[in-house]
Structures are given as structure tokens and as C-alpha cells.
Amino acid sequence: MKIMVLLKETADTEAKIEIDPQGKQLSFGAQKPIVNPYDEFAVEAAVSLKEKMGGDTEVIAASYGPATVKDRMMRALAMGADRGALVVAPSGEALDGLALAQVFAALAKKEDVQMIWCGKQAIDDDNMHMVPMLAEKLGWGHVNVVGAMEWNGTDGFTNLAREVDGGQTEHYTAKLPLVLGANKSLNKPRYAPVPKVLQAKKKPFAQLSVEDLGLNMETLLAGVLTEVDSLELPPAKPAGRMVEGETVEAMVSNLVTLLRDEAKVL
């Protein structure tokens, strides 16, 4: 069995974001980029399933991006993925979610994987596109925002809990092949001790081009159907005010009046 985990490089959540004067490019200061935090839950899910399955189960960590993404992918290899596959992006060519789904679908076919894990969303664009789009391109089923799972021991899950709104959870039974999106509640990503981090560097790592996957960049770019036109910072919020009062009761009383008469939200 082969399991693929998709990783995305994102800016650190603490990074100070700046936009160039043309409103086209973002910069993130000195902060190093990170692996999208949700992807770590995906890696943990894949590696823990591999441990359950035993045998010749293989976990492949995959990504699309500049060659430097390799450094980020080492985290997955240190956590227990067996090898890396990075589809190297030609510089300056941005793919949207749908075009990217084509790339990963081609990689999944080439590798003949039966299960793909992603983070439920990436914390940069928060789209939640990849799981459903990739599943559709492969003709597989998908469950995104998985918060709990029970493997049936052979070829599927007796429960995949998809966390939706209002305290509700949808429970799925599903057989492979599947694309699954991990939520935070699914597990606790393991800590990788130094020896594992060192071992990770020696694991097989392939750098591929889109042509290696039987695709060509021109067609892929023609399939990009959305783009960022320009970027701006959100308008700064005017400073608020402190609500005063002799006692807490007086403060709250003033607050309620302000909420009703000034803010008009009560």
C-alpha cells in the first residue's frame, strides 16, 4: 500500500506581512516559512496508519514548489514518511488550486497510491480546495476535516468523522481509494528527536518536473482559472475606548447603553 501526504509551504503565523508598492508581491520579513500546520496532522495520520498496517506500506511526502521546499519537507521525513517527491515549480508560474490538483492527480497515478492525506486547509489562502478537487480529478471519494478515524484493518475505514458546523459531525464509512483532509482534533503530531531528523536527510528524495508526470506547463497554465489581481492591507481599525465606571456593575451598565445606542447591536 502506498500513502501520499501533501505538504504546502506557508508563511509563519508570526511573520510580519508587507506588500510591495505595486500591490502585487508579499514579503514576510526574516521569519522562515513553515509547513502548513494542518499538514502535520496529515503526516501523523499517514505515519500512524502505516504503523498499524505494517508490511510494505510506504508513505510518500509530496509537494509542489521551488526547490527550497525540500527543507520544509524534511519534517515529514523525520516524522516517519519513507521518501520525498517534490514537483519543482518553474519560477514565476503560479498555479491555482485546480491546476495544482491536476499535478497531484498525475503524481498519485504515477506512484499508484491508494490513499492521499492533506491538511484540511492551508493557513495562507484558507481555501479548502485541494481535498475535493484532487478527489474529483482522480474520480475518488473524499472526506475533508477529518477529526477521528477508525481503520478497518484491510481496505478502508469504518468511521471517518467529518467535523461540520453547529457541533455536528458526519460519520462516513469508506473504502480506498480516498483523499482525506486532516483536522487538528485528529491527532497530535509526533515530536521528531534529533536522530530521526538526521536520518530524514538520508531518505530517498526525488525532484520531478511536471513533464516527468506526463504533463506540460503550457497546458497547465492554460488551466489556471483564477489569479490574484492585487493585494492590500485591511483598513486599520480606529482605536476603541475603555468603558469606565465606579463599579463593575456601572461599567457593564454603561457598556450595554453604548451597545444599544451607539453601536446598535443589541
Place this chain on the structure above:
Amino acid sequence: MKVVVFVESRDGQLKKASLEALARAYALSGNQDAEVAAVVIGEELSAVVEALKQRGAAKVYTAADVQVKTYHASLYAACLVAAAEDFGAEVVVAMATPMGRDVTARFAAKTDSGLLTDLVDFQVENGVLVGGRKPLYAGKVIAKMKYKGAGKYKVASFRVNTMSVPESLPGAAETVPLTLPQAPLAADFACTQVSSTGVKTVDLSEADIIISGGRSLGGAEKFKILRDCAEVLGAAVGASRAAVDAGFASHDMQVGQTGKTVNPSLYIACGISGAIQHMAGMRTSKIIVAINTDPEAAIFKVADYGLVADLFEAVPCLQAKVQELKQG
């Protein structure tokens, strides 16, 4: 511009956010209800269809005869395809709810269409939808997004609570049963059950008022003072990650970067310090109230109204004052 809008129902009832989707679709169409068709899927649809009258759509495609009772992404996407084709739609919209996001992504991949997710507005030029703005990096950046290339449809999901929904709009909502291509469903993939935490909660991402608690609550049972106050306010209860990690609140209550992004008219943060990751999930709230004992807490920087007070004193007090107000 012909628009198909995906409408969600749950237990035979129309989901509130879907009215906003309809209002968006109506606005996109250039206020032409004849150009708007809704799609609803489910078993018991009569109440839903009734609720769709005078909401902006002349037509409602009903898929009552589907083979599953619960959400099924590829089947729902197939219903949308059938409706979009029949109606001759150029644009397909939904709300950026868990289901709306999921089904639009599957639909866009099925039809090779451009998809913009979580839009807060839209731009139409010469009667054509060209794009819209969406938050990136949890609201730290706003991106103006555009469609390009030769997508079959333009697909968009809109962030909840980003426009006010009129009481009524034109639109007779005449039902048209949807005929589905008989694609066999994979027998080994199904949502077999929908469970609920038992506590009947207002969806955080749909709530008009949210009262949230942080680490300082100190225990799961202490959240009761927030729940009691929420009941009087008609609010949903949220939490910081520190409160969730400590086991005081469930993960679906978490607001922030790795929780929910919320957009209520009123957000009341009780004993929450205002970490950047928390603010990422609530900074676009219309009015923010912060209750914190520390006058230096970062949350006061984004709060419209700040109270330096002990939440254990202030929250019950707030509950009492709001109760008084409501009783006139």
C-alpha cells in the same frame, strides 16, 4: 447574468446562511429574479421551498429523489451540474460554509471552472462577473481575486455575514424537479450518520453575537456563565485555543487561525489576551468588546469597547442588564 445558487437545508429546514447566498445571487444577476435559480437537495423539501419564496429566485431546482439522505459531495456536485446546465448558468454561488466550500470545489473540478472561495464582495463589469475580494493570511491581507482563462462556469463562495439580507425580494421560487443523470454511486462510500454534541448550539460561523472565553475561565464547568449569558443574548459561545487545549471547550468552539473564522455583529472576548492567532479569527467582527483584568492586554487594541474587569463579575452582570433590557 444567470446564476445558480446552492441552498443548504438541514433536517428539512432552510439554513439561515442560504438566504444570504440567495441575496448575493440576486445582486449578481443585476436584480433580476428570473435570472436566479436555487438548488436544494434532500428528502423533505416542502418547508425549505416555502421559505425560498420572495427571496430572489424565480426557480428552485429540487433534488428530492436522490439516493442518499445525508451529504454526499460528488452526488451534490452532480445535482449542481445538472441544474447549471439546465438553467444555462454562467455563475454558480454558495456560502463558504463547510458544505458550501466542499461542494463548490468538487463542482469546479468536475466542470473545469474557476473557483473563488470566501469572497467578501464581488466585481461585475459590463454584466460579467470578473472577481471579488477575499481575506488571505487570516485577514492580515485582502486580495483582489480575478477569474481568467476559459473556465466553464464562474464559481464563488461567499463569507457568511458579509452583506445584510433584505426581508424580502422578488422571486416566486417555482419548483422544477431536477432530473439527474443516473450515475451509480460507489457503494462503498457513504455518510452513515450525523451526530451532534447534544448541546444545541448556534453555528459559530453564522452567529450574530458571540461570547468567547479563554484560559482564564479555569474549567469546563465555568463556561456555564458564558452559556447562560449567551442564552439571554441569543449568542453562540466561542473559545480561545488555550481554553480548548486545556479541555474547557470543544474544538468546534475554537475561534482563530486554527479554529473558526467568525464575523458576527458583536464579539465579546472574556479573559482572552488577544494573541495574533486568536485575532485572526475574529478581527472582522463589526463590534468587539473585551473584558480583561489586564489593562495592557493586546485584545484592547482591537476592541471597540474595553472593560478592565474580572469576567466572573462582569459576565453575570452583563447577563442581568441584557435581561432587563429585553424585558423592556
